[in-house]
Amino acid sequence: MNLDELEQLVALLQNSNVRELTLKQGDKRLTLRRETSRNDLQTEEPEMLHPVELNGFQVDFADEQAEAQAVVSAPYVGVFHHIRPMTGMGASVAAGQIMCAIQSMDILNEVAAPAAGTVVDIHVQDNQPVEYGQLLYTIQTKED
Amino acid sequence: MNLDELEQLVALLQNSNVRELTLKQGDKRLTLRRETSRNDLQTEEPEMLHPVELNGFQVDFADEQAEAQAVVSAPYVGVFHHIRPMTGMGASVAAGQIMCAIQSMDILNEVAAPAAGTVVDIHVQDNQPVEYGQLLYTIQTKED
């Protein structure tokens, strides 16, 4: 990560209504937070930003709302399978609850929810091949 | 020349009391001028900056005083020779007057003054080999 890239990120943050931005590469992590006044926040519409790739870095955005989200990503390489009953949009999950399975070398590896909450996004489809770290679900961990 | 280099130059100019800065590469030329108020100028000490190399560019500085200078550089590759009488420090020269000679392939090539003025610097020594474009003299073309 060089200065130019950092500047791009700062610009991105300043021109957005996002309060916080996290970069991950390997096990390194960089978080940028924007100073906001209460006033600012009240005039803002809550908005969800999807994680994006920027120069190969995975960038997760987090605002006041998004701080209350957890993501479930693939801990194995393999084929994603829904379980029965399927964990669908809007489903409530408990921490540790099995959400899906990833089939790897004929073995079905179960994937558990990292936190309790409501499924607000499913990023993959049944029988889809997934790589390590691929985003599977977004969970809303706080009640609005 | 890229943006980074340009920024360096602008910074150089802003942090200096130089009013004007010229870059030459081949036959390209870039001039940067700093906005100054009359007040500024009056509090400044006149100061001479020698040409420097920056990222391979030859940078000539020009302030109010330096604008009244001319440089004589070698138009040939060869060995620098003073002529008799020698054009020494403080010598007055007329435009077109022969100042020195450069010996190239046994031929003495004469070098003429580009403008009338006073020799304020001699950058080479007798019998020194010089390459094309090498700085030989600085001439003060205006009376103080």
Place this chain on the structure above:
Amino acid sequence: MFDKILIANRGEIAVRIIRACRELKIKTVAVHSTADTNSLPVRMADESICIGPPPPKDSYLNMPNIISAARITGADAIHPGIGFLSERANFAEACEMCGLKFIGPTAAVMERMNNKASARETMSKAGVPVVPGSDGAIASDEEALRFARKTGYPLLIKAAHGGGGRGIRLVQNEEDLVRQLDMARTEAAAAFGSAEVYLEKFVEEPRHVEVQVLGDEYGHIVHLGERECSVQNLRHQKLLEESPAIQLTIQQRSRLGEAAVRAAKAIGYINAGTIEFLVDARGDFYFMEMNKRLQVEHCVTEQVTGIDLVKQQIRVAAGEKLSLSQKEIKFTGHALECRINAEDPDRNFAPAAGCITRVSLPGGYGVRVDTHITNDYEVPPYYDSLLAKVIVWDKDRAAAIVRMQRCLQEMEIEGVKTNIQFQRRILNNAFYRRGEITTDFVQRRILSETREETL
């Protein structure tokens, strides 16, 4: 021929394999840890799959994820490269079970050679000279003492399941032997999962010479000449390799080659492999061990034979017959390889990590560079320190050395410490120039000089 190959490796060797695949019109899948997401092999391959976090055990050694990656991408073969899973018999076995061709020897062959004591026995039976040693694992102290009295000191105690220079102890006399035997057993059990140790005569001032072999599935085996690999650092890692080996007569060279082919035939070897020998001052040689995979230094063999080893590996694995007969394999000129590592020679060759801010590679006639680094490459701290291999060829050794010196003068890497200057010192060394190199060359001729200088 295969349609798609998954490369279960990273760095320059992954790039090397992708290039061979491309020339064979085979599609490629690069697997990578999260630390290598933007690496050159990932960018070059037709597809890429992230297989885990940076630590090797979670990614490049993660068999289920790698095999699963091959399956979801529809690859029909896996090239394991060098290191990582390349000599794991159980990985080769898992691949075959999943219908994936493992590009290397079979699991059975690997297992046969993984036990050093039984490997010695096999070699000895096949008429390949081995260092005088105990018959398999030592059962008791008495047996050890009996062997020592017969053979004489100094002796080595070696762990049967050790390797890469690890698990070896030097003993000088009888008291030493008994005391160290116990320690060696304990250590072997902890490090290699087996307390078996054996004894071997210590070959003094040896050179490390290895022979490249190549075998197909139909029992046809050839050798591609030998490599001189005595220039090693204190951790027995090779630094500079060459081919042909120096200070061997033509007769000695052909005896070495023939012995290597006998060795490979004795175990029914398939694909590319290397038989390592110790060569003593008289040119007598002893089987040391077998590397059941491609070697980093395979390039010097390619330069003097004109044979693309990685393509041969792939062809043989695809069931093709070796199209080379021993007679057709000709050796021309001399090749050298310098390993350029991210390491700090002033701090005991500690691996260096960081961002390469600028790289300028050598080029021109007789020069080959195999590398995965580029400007702004971030050297991750998790893996080996190899940044690039500079390989040169010329008519003879003296000319090749001069060419390598020219290359290392041209080569510039900024941002991380490298051993470029250290390699230049080796090339300048008078003993090296004369070919007087034994496995302690670096310690004796280079590092001792440094100590003297700093005194």
Place this chain on the structure above:
Amino acid sequence: MFDKILIANRGEIAVRIIRACRELKIKTVAVHSTADTNSLPVRMADESICIGPPPPKDSYLNMPNIISAARITGADAIHPGIGFLSERANFAEACEMCGLKFIGPTAAVMERMNNKASARETMSKAGVPVVPGSDGAIASDEEALRFARKTGYPLLIKAAHGGGGRGIRLVQNEEDLVRQLDMARTEAAAAFGSAEVYLEKFVEEPRHVEVQVLGDEYGHIVHLGERECSVQNLRHQKLLEESPAIQLTIQQRSRLGEAAVRAAKAIGYINAGTIEFLVDARGDFYFMEMNKRLQVEHCVTEQVTGIDLVKQQIRVAAGEKLSLSQKEIKFTGHALECRINAEDPDRNFAPAAGCITRVSLPGGYGVRVDTHITNDYEVPPYYDSLLAKVIVWDKDRAAAIVRMQRCLQEMEIEGVKTNIQFQRRILNNAFYRRGEITTDFVQRRILSETREETL
């Protein structure tokens, strides 16, 4: 041997020569215009001297400044490289007068070959086949008509002092001949300083095949095989060269080589030179002209012979005897060279200038890259557009083509337009693959295809 050589050139060929000097332990002086102050050869050389402003006539063609630069740096020889002063007899003469060894043939030899009509005569006497043509320069229209009636149409009118495909006119019939003869004379006088023209039979659908020769000061001359250079752009500039030539029998190849040696011997040639031939569909060949210097495409010859041509040039110039006998020169495999130019194939190959923001060069087995470009290199608009030469070697032509395709897939240059994609189209072309290439190949098989696509 020389102590210090001044390289009177720029770009990749200056880098090539500096590398050879370094390997011979000869110090180097790079001369450069103000446009090349930060160029790679200037950074690599032991010393550098600025010799003038960017226009070639003021710098790289400025003889007094170049010779003076050699004197003030104490160089004892000048390597002229390719182009610029490399074939100027008066420069070679000026060097010798100033006690500087010119690395190339003598001025006398150059002059002998600079007049095309007399060169033809010399070749014909030496038993080297020449295209049926007028005996020397045409004195009158009558003489021209007489020759034409005897030889038949089409015919070429060529300027005696032209070269590189310039000053040539094709005539189809008698009326055409008389009319164009006048125009050709006027043009020749303006362009080459002499109105002399001669007539030649037009060889239809020829291939351009040239033979590399090398001679020492003691009359020993060998050839290093031939190069196929028919792939040329519309300005007759070579784009892709290979060795050996294709579609020639072994007998035809050895006849070509022998003819080239006879040609070089006939004029007492010294140093490296190239005899260019036109080869017709039957494999009959005709002397075209001689290049009295190194060629851009010398690298393909180096790859198939294992002989470093630039070092040989320097050795011969230093008065050493050629250590090569014709018998010892062996040819192995097939080599290809692609010239990567800064030019815009979509705008009639107009030269492109600008800053190279990123460059990624190919590498690995069987690959050589000769280049002077680096990241952030500013391509000056004053000189030729050659950025890099990618040279590959493999066992046979088909394998070499595949390797070159792999290399051009790897190669990335950002910031200026290049012909990389265009070269890939050539390599993909079925006629090229089959070796069906004549000098109009690019126009007939590649550009016509483009026109059809856009219709």
